[in-house]
Amino acid sequence: MKENNIDLAFIRGILREYEGDDHALIEILQRAQEHYGYLPEEAIYEVSRIKGIPPAKILGVATFYTQFRLRPVGKYLIMLCKGTACHVNGADGIEKAVSEELNIKDGETTEDGLFSLKTVACLGCCSLSPVMMINDETYGSLTPEKAKEILRGYKARGGDAE
Ligand code: FES
Known part of the structure; x- marks a missing residue:
């Protein structure tokens, strides 16, 4: 081996x-x-x-066990909420926008190792729905365009950011 x-x-x-x-x-x-x-x-x-x-x-x-990962996660782990409140407020559209922007689906990591996408059931801040977290940062009241803009900001920072 x-x-x-x-x-x-x-x-x-x-x-x-x-x-x-x-x-x-x-x-x-x-x-x-x-x-x-x-x-x-x-x-x-x-x-x-x-x-x-x-x-x-x-x-x-x-x-x-869902806690285990068999592949490395990217530098930026995007946790996209698909819980009820977020779902009602357009989480599917946010997921589509993230997938389009990064060319990955749920559970995948970009080829450059920068981003991983994981959908989750609830991030505990439903009043901000639809919500995603990128590492420790929370982004609420998302629209597809806003989600793409946020991701572009991370892309611009590349691998150098915290
Ligand atoms: S349902 Fe999305 S944060 Fe609770």
Whole structure:
């Protein structure tokens, strides 16, 4: 198994900590994701090899729980709300605008690794609907055009922004 740029020492360390514990798979995957930002294939194979669990079983667990990501997320994670209030106020149009502007769909990341799009059920600020968050920033009362403008601002900042 090639190791790409993944630092497998981390996952090996975690696996040593959980040696003999056959019920810690989710915890191991959570800690791996915290460290890598997602679950790299190489880390999954390492867990499989050391724990003796078939990779397909680990992948099954990782895809069952929505908290796990199998691909790296972009520098800017767009969480687009599709909860009831946002839906009623035009979230579908916002999603379409974001997809058009970035050429990605829900769950995808742009080729340059800058943006990932994820739709969510409610961001807890329904009075601002329709809403999206980009990393820690909240943008409310969106229109498709406003959403595109916001994204263009991030694009202009590129990979240098915070
Ligand atoms: S439904 Fe969108 S923030 Fe609550």
